[in-house]
Amino acid sequence: MKKRKKTGLIFFPAFDWAISPTHPEREERLLYTQDQVFEEGLMDFDNIVEYKPGLATVEDINRVHVCVPDARRVITESHLISAGGAITAAKKVLEGEVDNAFALVRPPGHHAMRIVHGARGFCNINIEAIMIEYIRRHYGIKRIAIVDTDCHHGDGTQDIYWHDPNTLFISMHQDGRTLYPGSGFVDEFGGPNAVGMTVNIPLPPRTSDEGFLYALENVVLPILEEFKPELVINSAGQDNHYSDPITNMRFSAQGYAVLNDRLSPHIAVLEGGYSIEKALPYVNVGIILAMAGLDYSAVREPDYNPAALQQSEAITTHIHRTVDEIMRRWYHRREIAEAFRGKARYLKRRRHIYYDTDGISEEQEETVRVCDDCGGLILIDSRADTGRRIFAVIVPGMACERCRKEGEVFFEEIGKGKYHQVFFQDRDRDVYLVK
Amino acid sequence: MILGIDVGGTHTDAVVISDHQIQSKAKVLTDAGNIMGSLIEATEAVMRDIDPAALRRVVLSTTISTNAIVQGKTEAVGIIAAAGPGLPPALISPRAETRFVSGYINHRGLEAAPIDEGEIRRCAREFKEGGIAYAGVVGKFSTRNPSHELKIRDLITDGFRHISLGHRLSGHLNFPRRLATTYLNSAIWGLYENFVRAVTAFVERQGIKVPIYILKADGGTIEIGRSVDYPVQTILSGPAASIMGILSMTGGRDDAVALDIGGTTTDIALFADGVPLLEALGVTIEGHKTLIRGLRTRSIGVGGDSAVRLDGGRLEVGPRREGPAAALGGPCPTPTDAMIVLGLTDIGDRQKARHSLEPLAAALGCAVEEAARAVFGETVRRIAEAVRSFTEEINNRPVYTIHEMLEGKKIEPRIVYVVGGPAQGLAPALGKALECPYHIPENAEVANAVGAALARTTAEVTILADTERRFLTVGEMGLQMEIPGRFSKEDAIRIGRERLKETALAMGASEDELEMETVEEQEFNMVRDFYTAGKNIRVKVQIKPGLISPLGG
Numbered sequence: 001m002k003k004r005k006k007t008g009l010i011f012f013p014a015f016d017w018a019i020s021p022t023h024p025e026r027e028e029r030l031l032y033t034q035d036q037v038f039e040e041g042l043m044d045f046d047n048i049v050e051y052k053p054g055l056a057t058v059e060d061i062n063r064v065h066v067c068v069p070d071a072r073r074v075i076t077e078s079h080l081i082s083a084g085g086a087i088t089a090a091k092k093v094l095e096g097e098v099d100n101a102f103a104l105v106r107p108p109g110h111h112a113m114r115i116v117h118g119a120r121g122f123c124n125i126n127i128e129a130i131m132i133e134y135i136r137r138h139y140g141i142k143r144i145a146i147v148d149t150d151c152h153h154g155d156g157t158q159d160i161y162w163h164d165p166n167t168l169f170i171s172m173h174q175d176g177r178t179l180y181p182g183s184g185f186v187d188e189f190g191g192p193n194a195v196g197m198t199v200n201i202p203l204p205p206r207t208s209d210e211g212f213l214y215a216l217e218n219v220v221l222p223i224l225e226e227f228k229p230e231l232v233i234n235s236a237g238q239d240n241h242y243s244d245p246i247t248n249m250r251f252s253a254q255g256y257a258v259l260n261d262r263l264s265p266h267i268a269v270l271e272g273g274y275s276i277e278k279a280l281p282y283v284n285v286g287i288i289l290a291m292a293g294l295d296y297s298a299v300r301e302p303d304y305n306p307a308a309l310q311q312s313e314a315i316t317t318h319i320h321r322t323v324d325e326i327m328r329r330w331y332h333r334r335e336i337a338e339a340f341r342g343k344a345r346y347l348k349r350r351r352h353i354y355y356d357t358d359g360i361s362e363e364q365e366e367t368v369r370v371c372d373d374c375g376g377l378i379l380i381d382s383r384a385d386t387g388r389r390i391f392a393v394i395v396p397g398m399a400c401e402r403c404r405k406e407g408e409v410f411f412e413e414i415g416k417g418k419y420h421q422v423f424f425q426d427r428d429r430d431v432y433l434v435k
Numbered sequence: 436m437i438l439g440i441d442v443g444g445t446h447t448d449a450v451v452i453s454d455h456q457i458q459s460k461a462k463v464l465t466d467a468g469n470i471m472g473s474l475i476e477a478t479e480a481v482m483r484d485i486d487p488a489a490l491r492r493v494v495l496s497t498t499i500s501t502n503a504i505v506q507g508k509t510e511a512v513g514i515i516a517a518a519g520p521g522l523p524p525a526l527i528s529p530r531a532e533t534r535f536v537s538g539y540i541n542h543r544g545l546e547a548a549p550i551d552e553g554e555i556r557r558c559a560r561e562f563k564e565g566g567i568a569y570a571g572v573v574g575k576f577s578t579r580n581p582s583h584e585l586k587i588r589d590l591i592t593d594g595f596r597h598i599s600l601g602h603r604l605s606g607h608l609n610f611p612r613r614l615a616t617t618y619l620n621s622a623i624w625g626l627y628e629n630f631v632r633a634v635t636a637f638v639e640r641q642g643i644k645v646p647i648y649i650l651k652a653d654g655g656t657i658e659i660g661r662s663v664d665y666p667v668q669t670i671l672s673g674p675a676a677s678i679m680g681i682l683s684m685t686g687g688r689d690d691a692v693a694l695d696i697g698g699t700t701t702d703i704a705l706f707a708d709g710v711p712l713l714e715a716l717g718v719t720i721e722g723h724k725t726l727i728r729g730l731r732t733r734s735i736g737v738g739g740d741s742a743v744r745l746d747g748g749r750l751e752v753g754p755r756r757e758g759p760a761a762a763l764g765g766p767c768p769t770p771t772d773a774m775i776v777l778g779l780t781d782i783g784d785r786q787k788a789r790h791s792l793e794p795l796a797a798a799l800g801c802a803v804e805e806a807a808r809a810v811f812g813e814t815v816r817r818i819a820e821a822v823r824s825f826t827e828e829i830n831n832r833p834v835y836t837i838h839e840m841l842e843g844k845k846i847e848p849r850i851v852y853v854v855g856g857p858a859q860g861l862a863p864a865l866g867k868a869l870e871c872p873y874h875i876p877e878n879a880e881v882a883n884a885v886g887a888a889l890a891r892t893t894a895e896v897t898i899l900a901d902t903e904r905r906f907l908t909v910g911e912m913g914l915q916m917e918i919p920g921r922f923s924k925e926d927a928i929r930i931g932r933e934r935l936k937e938t939a940l941a942m943g944a945s946e947d948e949l950e951m952e953t954v955e956e957q958e959f960n961m962v963r964d965f966y967t968a969g970k971n972i973r974v975k976v977q978i979k980p981g982l983i984s985p986l987g988g
């Protein structure tokens with residue numbers, strides 16, 4: 001018999017919010033999940049406690065994002081509630097009221113990057129990142145790992161933590177050559193100051209439970225073991241399910257429950273998952289039971305047929321090869337970092353970012369100060385086809401004196417010139433300035 | 436003229452009400468071994484000068500079902516559960532002989548796997564061979580589609596004295612609670628049916644020929660004949676009677692707190708705009724979490740006779756009661772003794788009260804009056820704190836829409852009603868602590884009987900309409916009907932109201948008391964493959980707890 005854990009559940013289905021009436025992110029999304037969770041009577045277990053979400057604030061958002069033109073203009077109340085739900089989950093865990101917590105909230109957030117001109121991949125703001133920076137601000141926790149098990153690459157979370165040596169981001173997802181957002185390859189491995197702190201595990205279409213659990217056992221768990229995070233967060237997307245209408249994987253409710261059980265995250269936050277009738281009700285019951293340390297072995301979908309879902313030999317071989325390649329990189333991350341940094345004092349990356357949900361295009365140039373003492377000062381020049389061009393000076397969390405000083409001087413000296421707005425963000429001091 | 440009787444744990448109260456006034460009242464001690472006897476005694480006392488022909492209705496609140504469960508005077512029950520995958524049987528932990536059989540219904544109300552008739556017949560046979568005379572049938576999502584429960588009942592119908600069906604007892608989703616509720620209903624069915632027969636016979640002998648009602652846990656009434664199939668709904672009617680009594684004596688329309696301060700405990704109830712709050716899913720009795728609609732109360736272990744002691748320099752009031760107040764010959768100081776010393780109440784022996792507080796005063800290094808003030812203050816503080824945390828808990832209950840999140844009703848009590856022995860002494864201080872005026876209703880000593888007498892019939896109906904599949908289910912009635920593709924939420928509400936009216940009239944309600952309200956109305960577009968395939972409509976309509984007429988005065 002396993003040990004029961006006290007699990008907090010923040011359930012907020014936002015039954016009155018949709019991106020548009022027939023959009024996958026619509027009112028109906030968690031309806032059947034609610035039915036199943038209620039019918040199974042999960043809220044009646046003494047070790048499962050339901051909490052009402054709090055509301056995140058604009059300050060919580062500005063600690064993570066640079067929203068253009070401002071936070072209020074890119075969000076709705078629903079985003080403050082889903083981010084607030086994630087924060088509530090974190091509070092309950094960190095204040096010791098519960099052992100772990102699951103924020104079963106919508107809308108999701110893992111495609112939202114640092115700079116926000118609009119919504120991409122159904123996401124406006126990154127609810128995990130907002131929660132994590134809230135945790136750092138209020139509870140002083142340093143080393144945090146995020147394991148993103150959504151079927152889509154968590155490119156927003158990756159972007160936000162690309163340069164952060166204290167945040168390990170691991171994403172398991174369907175190969176970017178076959179699915180939105182088209183990123184998340186093995187060689188995306190973190191910025192110059194955080195090499196190896198981003199780990200991507202692209203899995204081929206039609207990967208089943210076996211493949212996911214193999215990647216978990218052979219990449220995720222060993223890397224976590226070495227990183228030794230104080231807190232493990234699971235971005236618990238549920239669109240790897242075999243019945244999901246917008247992806248091509250073969251993961252099951254049992255698989256999700258086992259994964260959650262072995263990963264044992266302190267906090268899980270719902271991300272995607274659009275098989276609202278055939279998958280979500282069962283996946284969520286499985287995850288809640290697993291988190292609470294209750295027997296989930298009898299949870300399965302009505303049409304579950306493991307034989308039909310088995311992955312091919314070719315897929316198994318492919319996954320083994322990917323896993324080997326990732327671990328090779330992981331063990332050589334210091335050499336990779338040296339080669340990457342060379343003698344450069346600053347490194348630049350130029351990117352085109354598309355906001356599919358809102359149809360906005362952004363050109364972005366990001367410059368980071370190469371630094372041995374912190375994540376490095378970040379300077380961003382961003383121009384969107386909305387006509388807005390902004391500049392952002394980002395002093396990272398746990399910044400060294402040099403990076404902070406340089407950032408402050410830079411912000412003081414930069415003229416508005418061609419920019420509509422110039423932003424200054426200092427996470428440690430919770431300072432957010434706009435000129 | 437109405438006769439109301441409440442058979443409580445200690446006393447049985449009876450009142451006769453006419454023209455909004457109490458015409459006659461009586462109080463006798465309850466003989467737990469002979470509830471029928473207590474009932475008869477109280478009735479005879481209150482009816483002494485009343486012409487039975489003038490009675491319009493009789494309402495009873497009794498502990499018969501509660502006692503049966505609390506004292507384990509229940510029958511063995513065989514449960515057949517069609518649970519499907521999900522929680523393993525070990526986690527559902529039924530306290531009955533339960534067989535988990537194949538077959539189940541999914542969340543949309545569709546059959547996900549069929550039942551196996553042979554297996555069910557086998558279970559029934561085994562139950563009967565084991566001498567089990569009562570059965571229950573419970574299916575997962577049976578409120579969405581009762582066909583499995585009905586089919587199973589038809590397969591086992593011979594040979595059991597009674598078979599309870601899960602979907603008939605509540606429209607709420609919660610399989611483990613449905614199972615517990617069904618079990619309890621069957622387990623007390625025999626005893627309750629006997630009681631109903633005895634009452635009916637007695638009333639006939641008395642020459643009373645009016646409808647007789649039983650009070651339910653939700654503070655509503657049901658006609659006695661009709662109640663036979665739902666004995667479990669009559670548990671915990673005592674606290675419900677008390678709350679309805681307070682309501683009848685105050686007629687408040689505001690948010691309010693009601694405190695029933697007894698010897699050992701204080702029961703707290705809340706009113707939202709004058710309506711008593713219901714439990715979200717159902718009441719809990721003897722560790723059984725059920726789907727029985729019931730008034731939401733909170734009980735704390737602080738009362739007039741609570742034992743007072745010092746624990747490491749800290750003053751502790753309750754939760755134990757060692758006996759009556761020292762002033763009345765009890766063994767230790769109590770809040771009542773403190774109130775006697777402070778001149779807030781005038782019962783018993785004042786010297787004994789002072790004397791009991793002396794050791795406490797010595798330990799605290801203060802005068803007896805000061806010790807009494809400390810005890811009194813702590814008693815008030817504990818009760819006020821419990822009221823605040825209860826209110827906060829209700830105001831922080833989870834909600835599922837942005838609208839409710841941002842605009843949801845918050846309860847802010849504007850008045851506190853206090854009943855019970857120590858009410859006079861405590862009420863002013865409690866009002867002060869809760870920052871609102873207080874009110875002590877008249878005739879509070881028979882509040883329960885008055886509450887029973889004046890309660891109206893309550894009922895609830897749950898509707899799920901699915902326009903993709905073109906059918907509608909009325910959970911509690913086990914009814915499924917076809918609907919046209921063009922079917923709106925308003926149509927569902929209309930059908931809900933019709934069915935609610937039908938249900939309430941069958942339970943003995945009269946046309947003029949059918950104050951119906953819609954408590955839940957949701958309509959979702961069901962989108963499949965990016966097209967709207969239909970609507971999923973959920974509606975709950977109810978007749979909320981209330982009074983057929985208030986008490987004047």
Ligand SMILES: [Zn+2]
Nearest residue numbers: 150151152272
């Ligand atoms: Zn996704």
Ligand SMILES: [Zn+2]
Nearest residue numbers: 371374400403
């Ligand atoms: Zn630095």
